[in-house]
Amino acid sequence: MADVLALDGTGRAELAGEELRELYRLMVAVRYLDESAIRWQRQGLIPGYAPQLGQEAAQVGSGYALDMSRDFVFPTYREMGVARAVGVDMVEYMSTHKATWHGGLYDPKASRFAPIQAVVGGSVLHAVGWAHGQTLDGTPAGELGVAITYFGDGASSQGDVHEAMNFAAVMKAPVVFFIQNNGWAISVPTERQVAGGSVAARAAGYGMPSIQVDGNDVVAVAQATAAALAHARAGKGPAVVEAMTYRRGPHSTSDDPGRYRTLEEERADGGEDPLARMRARLLADGIADEAFFEEALAAAKAEEEQIRAGINALGPRPGTEMFDFVYQEPTQALKAQASAWREESEHV
Amino acid sequence: MSEHTTLSDLEAAQDNTTAADVQQESVQNFPEPADVGATETMSMQQALNRALAEVMTENPRALILGEDVGQLGGVFRITDGLQKKFGEARVFDTPLAESGILGMSVGLAMAGYHPIPEVQFDGFAYPAVNQIICQVGRMNYRSRGTLPMPITLRVPSFGGIRAPEHHGESLEAMFAHVPGLKVVSPSGPNEAYHLLKYAATRQDPVIFMEPKSRYWQKGPVNTGADAAGYNPNGSRVVREGKHLTLVAWGAMVARCLQVAELAAEDGIEIEVLDLRWLKPIDAEGLAASVAKTRRAVVVHEAPRTSGLGAEVASIITERCFGTLKAPVERVTGFDVPYPSGDLEDEYIPNIDRILYGIQRVLEYRRG
16 A cells, blocks of 8 residues: 655564564464453453454554553553553453453553553543653653554544644654554444545645555554654654554444444455465465464463453452542542441441 | 621621722732741732742653743743743643643653643633543543642633633533542632642642632732741631631632621621632531531532532531531522623622622521
């Protein structure tokens, strides 16, 4: 797909054998965990889940390109693949889907991965603020930490996304706006969501570079993201990456895509499965063999088993936590409510 | 004082309450707080400016951002000269988008800064409400305390300056209803100076509601070494009395003090309680005052229905029901969109309406 306004950063060089194998391992781990999470929901282990089936290349490729010693991720609620790629504790991440804690149990500061965000487009501005903070810190150009913010074609309709892009461009903040254009915002297709057909095209209006990339090609995504990161890290301001992909599953485990699209349409529009595509490439290039794929799948299964056990073992958080984290300095009124709750709940 | 003030007593008092009196209220100096030692006389605008300068000096991670806060110094000049003093990196103009200002502040806080954003007028906070409620108020909670939101949002608030639409709103009940936020409003220069310094050094988000009609009124401000003795928490009795407590905040405190002066001429001794913190509300302070006076009238500019007056009345009732001589009375703005300047004196509680409220309480009879 064509660059709307080519990035001049070169970013990461060509990816070699082990890096390509690692990308595949990550994608398999994410695919297996994602499909398992839907089963967990059907089995009653978790109340709900927002699958990312089909977006493995977009998520793993972009996450893989990050430098987690200095970059910071601002996710929405469908970034399990990014979380896995950047090393977030996956039991603590998936705990949000068990309704244990809204933002997830992981430490967002230590993980450099902001709490899971349910407001569509809500965290895009946070990325701009955090990124501007890196500039204010006096970090020299070339070494800047970059904020990468994930959102979708639906979120691109939100005013906050416009404000964020404008603020970032005005302030030359080191932000990468990473759009997963997966074709659907629940039941509304991109053509009724994104005027002009491309979020990346809008970047030109803000005077920032953008790349529209094949979001089902993990290598292309990793390279495009790396170029965007290099641009931002060099102090040249924000950049946009729009990964064109397809939401192969439902919006969530409560959704029924049969009401707005047919299986035939899904097959026709979904394009090539990103995993099958990477597998074919590794085989064709002689980088991996069948034994490697079996090994990768086995590792993914073992990992899922561990995560499922962890999720299974998670009990509800103590009720006191409802009160504990509202403030750094709790008010007397809140303390009184906590005491009353404790007293009254003990008699139940 | 007789137990019952008669209507004619009150009418006599009101006869003395003319437009000139209301005018007088706006030029009289704010009464000197009891705990003020060595002082300088300054306006609330100057006091706020001084407080910001000191916060910025003491905390290199403090930042000021908003619309026109840089070179212009803000439309009310609260940030006057601060960009020159602290540089364009620490005091900066943003594009004109309030959600952007607050959303960006969240990210800056996550990066370890203490943002002090300004929303230019109260009504301009509405476009930022999503960020304020869903993000500013919740990030500490969502992150289990790992991402505090030390954001001090300054909002020039309330009416009284004949401004265009959306330049005279009273948003305190809306903000106070949001978990995770704290809300405070200073009534005069000394309070403004100390409360802003306190709010801007907290680790929690504080909505700082500045009564814009009081910006230019001067009063003594204790900026000296003994200022450390100032208690920034809770409410504050600004006039002692024994017959009735007037509860107010922001610009209504000065008006209530004027009402108390008038009532005193009739032998009615009114205690005026400056609530200051609208979240958390100082329940102890309220109860202590009303336990003594056994009568209360709460005064606010905001519309009555679901206004903070209801919360104040509820707290008083919960704590003082047994000794109250009358139901708590509310004297408030009306349940109407904030009117044009020509009508705002009809909308904002004036001296007459507050006196009528006092009369209703004093004349109340059970059964």
